[in-house]
Amino acid sequence: MERIVLAFSGTLETSAAIPWLVEQHRAEVVAVTLDLGLGQDLEAVRHRALACGAARAHVLDVREAFARDYVLPALRAGAMAAAGSPLAVALSRPLVARQLVEIAALESATVVAYGSRHTADRARLERLLRDLDPSLAVVAPAAAAPLAPDRIGAYARACGIPVLAPDDAAVRIDRNLWARTVECGPGAALRQEPPDDLFELTRAPDATPDSAAYVDIVFECGVPTAVNGVPMPLVELIQSLETIAGAHGVGRSERNPRGAGAGWRDRREMFDAPAARTLVAAHEDLRRFVTPPVLDRAAAHLARTYADLVEAGEWFTPTRTAIDALVAAVEERVTGTARLKLFKGDCRVVGRHSAFGPPGIAPSRPAQPAGVRA
Amino acid sequence: MERIVLAFSGTLETSAAIPWLVEQHRAEVVAVTLDLGLGQDLEAVRHRALACGAARAHVLDVREAFARDYVLPALRAGAMAAAGSPLAVALSRPLVARQLVEIAALESATVVAYGSRHTADRARLERLLRDLDPSLAVVAPAAAAPLAPDRIGAYARACGIPVLAPDDAAVRIDRNLWARTVECGPGAALRQEPPDDLFELTRAPDATPDSAAYVDIVFECGVPTAVNGVPMPLVELIQSLETIAGAHGVGRSERNPRGAGAGWRDRREMFDAPAARTLVAAHEDLRRFVTPPVLDRAAAHLARTYADLVEAGEWFTPTRTAIDALVAAVEERVTGTARLKLFKGDCRVVGRHSAFGPPGIAPSRPAQPAGVRA
C-alpha cells in the first residue's frame, strides 16, 4: 500500500486532504505538523489529523533548526535588509521541504503532499522538494476539484470532518518564531493606515512606555549570542527580543504592492516582527562597522541575490551554498556589540563596539543602568 | 592687476586669506559669500570681508538654485537613500564651484581661491572647478605656512583682523537649507549616544507631542510640489517640512566611521535633517510603488553610483548627465501622493497613491481634514 507524507496544519484544506488522498491514491496518509513557533499547543492538531483518517500523525518542534539553519544564514547574509521584509514565510519553506523528505525516507513513502491552494507557494515547495530529492512525487490536493473553495465544505461534511471556516482568501496570517505576517488582498480596509488590531506582537507606539529602552546585543562571528549581557541560545534570544521590542512598539512594517504593467503584486504584506527588526538593525550596523567598504558593497549585492533565492524557493542550490561561503568569511569579523535604543516604535543603533572596528570610537556599555533588561 | 575671487564664509581662515592673497599675489580680492540657507543674516559677513581688505564683497542668496539644481536631482536619483546621509555638504560644493566660475568670468578674474584647510574638501572643489573651467587657476590659502592653525592667529592680528576663535578642528558644523551636519573626530564625547544638544532642528523625541502628525506630500514627475494640500515652491516646501518634522523629532541620524585596515574613516557624522528625512522617505516609497521591479533595481544600482559621484566632486561629468537622463525617464511616473506618519522621532509612510500605481490599493486621503495634527 502506498504511503503519503502530508504537511498538515489543521486547516480545512489540509484536513479534507486526508480522506481525499486515501480515496484517490488508496494510500496510507502520514500527517506531519511542524512547530515553527506558532505559540500554540499543537496536540489538538495532531488529534484532528488522526480524526480525519491519518494513519499516523507527528508533531515536531523544529524551532531550533528553523532559527539556526534558515533564519540565521539569511540574517548573516543581509537578506532581510535587502528584501525589506523578515522573509519569515519564505524561510520556513525549505525547512518544511526538508522535513517532508526526511520523514518520507523514514516512512518509506514515495509521495509527499502539501496543502496550500496558492499556486506560487506550491511551485516554490515543488522546486525545493525536487532539489532535495527528484525521485519523490509531489501531490497537491488543493488543486483537485472536490477541494475547491466552493465545494470543500460539502466534501468535508460528506467525509464526516468537522467543518471549520475555510481560510479567508483575502487575509492570510502566518506566525512563526521569526515574525507574524499578515497578507491582505486589495479592498476597502487597505485604504487607510493599517489598524492597530492587525498587530499582536507589538504594542501600538502611543501605548508604549514613556522612557526609552536600551538593548545591547552581542554577536560572535555574526551569530547573536547575548542580550543585555545575558548569554542565550538562539531561540530564547529571539523570544526575549520579541518581548522587549514588542513592548516598545518596535517591529511593525509593511511591504506594499508594487511594480507596473502586468506584474502588479496586488497584495499588501504587513509584518509584526520585533525580534527580526532589532536583530537586523543590530547586525547590519555592526557588519558595516567592521567590513571594508568594497567588501560591504559586494556583500550588499549578494544580499539582494540571497533574498531573491529565498523567495523563489532556490534554497537547496549551488548559488546559496556559494554565497554562504563568502558570508562566512565576512562574518568572521562581525564580533562585537551593538546597542539599540527602542522608543515609541522607533529603533536605532546608538553605539557599537568591535575589536575589528575603528579604535577611537567603539563605545563599551556606560556605567549607568539603562532601560529594559531581560 | 590680478583679480582673485575668494569663497568667503567669515571664518578666521577665510578672513586671514584676504590680506595673504593681496600680499602674495599682489591681487585685488573679490569676496563671495553664498546664502545656502544658513539661517543667519550674512550682511555682517560682507562687512567683515571689506574690513579684511576685500575690494568688493558679494552676498548671494542661492537657496533656490541649491534646492532646484543640486538637491532635487540627487533626491530624484535616490542618492541620499543610497548614501545613508543627506549629502548636504557634498551637494553644496558644485554650486560653490559654479558660482566662483561665474563670478570670475564677470569680474575678469583668472584665479579663484577657497578657504577650507581640509585636503579632501579642496581636492573635490578643485575637481569641480577644473571640470567647469580648466583654464582657471585655483589657490588654497589655508595650505600656506603663515595660515597654519598654530600661526594664523598671530598673522591675523598682524594684519589688524579681529581674531575670532579658530575653527574647532574636532567638530565641524555645517548648516544649509537641506540639513545641519555635525562631524566629530574620535574622542570621549563619542563613547555615548549623541547628546541632545548636538541637534538644533529636531526636538528630542521624548519632548515631542504625544499624538502623531500625518503629512501628505504631493510629487509631480518626482518633484515635491505640495504639503498637506498646499502647493509651495521648493525652498518653502523644504522649510515647511523642516518645521513640521523637526517638531516631532524626525530627522536625526548618524553615519559612523567604518571600513577596515588603512581606510578607516575616523570621523562620525551626525545629521539633523527633518526635511531630507521626510522627502527621501516619501520619494523612495512612491518611486518603488510605480516602477517596474527590474527598473527599480537598475535605478537603485545607479543611485549608489550617483551618491559616490556627489561625494567625490564629480558633478560636472558625463556620468552624472547620463544618469540624470535615465532618472528623468523613471520619474515621469513618480506622480502622486505619499502620506507620512510622524511620531516621537519615527517617520513612516502609511499610504501612497498614484495613477501609475496598482489600482486596488492606492488610498486617497480620507474624508477628515488634512494638515498637521500635533
Added chain:
Amino acid sequence: MERIVLAFSGTLETSAAIPWLVEQHRAEVVAVTLDLGLGQDLEAVRHRALACGAARAHVLDVREAFARDYVLPALRAGAMAAAGSPLAVALSRPLVARQLVEIAALESATVVAYGSRHTADRARLERLLRDLDPSLAVVAPAAAAPLAPDRIGAYARACGIPVLAPDDAAVRIDRNLWARTVECGPGAALRQEPPDDLFELTRAPDATPDSAAYVDIVFECGVPTAVNGVPMPLVELIQSLETIAGAHGVGRSERNPRGAGAGWRDRREMFDAPAARTLVAAHEDLRRFVTPPVLDRAAAHLARTYADLVEAGEWFTPTRTAIDALVAAVEERVTGTARLKLFKGDCRVVGRHSAFGPPGIAPSRPAQPAGVRA
C-alpha cells in the same frame, strides 16, 4: 464578420492556420509577411497565403525599421556584447508585434494570430502585444489539436493545402538582416565542432584570403554611418559589412547550453553574423575609448539588463525607455572611427580615433591603401 491578422511565414504551420482560423472563428484572415532581410523573394509566400484561403495577403519590407528601431538601440546599449549573441531573433519579435497591432488597427481586426508552436516564443509575443494593445485578443493556432505535429499533415491535405515538409523540430534556422541563427537540440551531430555547412554567410576560415583586410567604421553618436570612407544608410552598411567580414570568415560563434539543475537550456545556438560581429566589436571599443570608466561600468551593468529584456519580450516597457535615455547621453560621445583587422575568422580592433578620446593616441587612417574596400 470577425477579422484576424495572422503573421504568415509560409511554413506548414502558418499555412494550415489559415483554414483553421476561418473555420474556428468564422473569420476573415489577413496574412502579413514581413521581409526582415531573409534574402528571398516573398511574392511566392504571398500567393501561398491567398491559396490557403487568406482574404488578403500583405508583404512588407521592414528592413529599415528593423535596423533603425530595434537593432540599432540594442547595439548602442551594448546588449549584444552583454548577451554574447546577436539577439537577432529576439529583436525581430517587437517589430512583428508592432506590425500586427498596426495592421489590426488598419484592418479593424480585434484578433491577431501567430504561428509558432514554441511556447516561449508565444509567451514573449503575447507579452509584447499586450504591452502595445491590451485590448487585442491573441490566438495561437499551433496550440490547437488538429495542428499538432503528428496531425497537421492530414489536416492540411484535407484542406487542399500543398504539404511541405513540417519544420524540423531539432533544427530551427532563422535568417534576417542582422544574423543567421541556427538552433539545434541535443543529438549526435552536436558532439563535434559545428560543421562548416551549418554556416552560409561566412566562409570557413581556412578558405579565406591569405592577407588581412582592414575596415574603418565611422560612428556618429553611436550610429554607424560609413565604411571605409563611404557613407551608407544603415541597411546597406550592414549588408556591406556582411559581405566583407563574411569573406574573411568573421562572424561565426555559438552559445552553448548552460545552467544547472532543473534549468538546463538544452539547445545550442550557432550564429552566422558577420555584420553583427564587426559592428559590435567596433562600437564596444570606441565607446570604451571615450567613456569615463565609472560610466562605462554603469552602462555595462545596464547592457546586461537590456539583453535580458530583449530576450524576455519586455521591449515596450518603461525599463527599456529609461535605459535608452541613459544610452543616448552616453552615445553622444561615441563619435569617431574604429579600425578593424579581419583575418582568417579573427576580428580585432587595431586603431580608434575620436575627438572625445585621449589626444596623443588616436590614429587616423594611414596613407597606404589597406585591405578590402566595398
Added chain:
Amino acid sequence: MERIVLAFSGTLETSAAIPWLVEQHRAEVVAVTLDLGLGQDLEAVRHRALACGAARAHVLDVREAFARDYVLPALRAGAMAAAGSPLAVALSRPLVARQLVEIAALESATVVAYGSRHTADRARLERLLRDLDPSLAVVAPAAAAPLAPDRIGAYARACGIPVLAPDDAAVRIDRNLWARTVECGPGAALRQEPPDDLFELTRAPDATPDSAAYVDIVFECGVPTAVNGVPMPLVELIQSLETIAGAHGVGRSERNPRGAGAGWRDRREMFDAPAARTLVAAHEDLRRFVTPPVLDRAAAHLARTYADLVEAGEWFTPTRTAIDALVAAVEERVTGTARLKLFKGDCRVVGRHSAFGPPGIAPSRPAQPAGVRA
C-alpha cells in the same frame, strides 16, 4: 648596523640604489631577485648585486608559488576576463611583497626597499607591504634626488657601477611566467597597429601553420591539470600552452588608454600571453557551462571587484579572502574538459564536457588521437 632588504632586478635604478642605501642609511643591503619566469639565467644579476656592494644577494625561483598562489586564484575568480588583461604585472606585486617581508624576517631587517620610479607601482607595493607587516619601514631609493633619471648615470659612475642604459621611460617591458607585457606612452609609434616585433611569444598570425590545432584542457575544481591528455604540474602546463598557442599566433591583445576628462590613462598596454589567453578562454567557457545562471552573474560581478583589487594592491585584504571563499564553492563544479581550436591568431572553444554540465551535449573527445596537430 641596520639591514635593508632590497628587491633587486639588475636595472640601473636598482643597482645604484645599493650604494645609495649603504650611504644614506649606513645599512647592510641584502639584495633579493625573484625568478618569476623571466626566461633568463639570473646568476649574472646576483653577481651584479654583489658588485654594487650588496652584503648578500639571493636569487629565488618563485615560479611555482606565483602560478599556484597568485595566478591560479585570479584565473578561478575570472579576474583576467573581467579586466580584459592577463594582470601579469599586478599579480606579481603581492608575491614580491610577501618575499620581501619573509626575507626581512629571516634577515632580521626592519626596512625593505623597492626600486621602481613609478609612483603608482610604489603606492601599491607599499599598500601590500603594510597589509602584511605594518611595522616594516619601506624606502624608495628611486625617489631620491641623486637617483633621478638625469643624474643617476653620474651617480652610478661615481660609485664605480658599470652604467647600463637607463630604463626607457616610454616603453616598459615586463615578462613573467604568465605574460609578456609591453606598455608604451603616447607617441608616433602608436598611431598604427602594433608592429609584429613588439611580440616575442607569439608568431605573427600570417606566419603560422595553415591548419588548425586542437587543444584539450582538463580542469579539476577549476585547476588546469592536463593538456591533450597529458597531466602536468601548473608551471609546466603554462609553459606548454605558451609553446602551442604561441606557434598559432594566439595571445596577442592590447588594452587601450581610456576614460575622459582628467582621468585619461595615457598609456597603451600590449600583451603577449598565449598561455593566459587559452586558459582564460577554456576556464570561462567551462565555468559558464556548469554554473547556474544566477550564480554565474554574481560571480561575474565579483570578478570585476577581484580584478580591481588585484590592480590596486589590495591582495592581502578581507575582501579577497571573502571572494576566494565564494569562488572555491563555484569551482567545485568546474571539473571537465574544454577543447580549444587555435588558428591564425584566433582561439575559440569548440567543445566542452563535464559531469556537471547538460547531459545531452557534452562531447567527449572523438576517436581520433589527441595532441597538437599543427
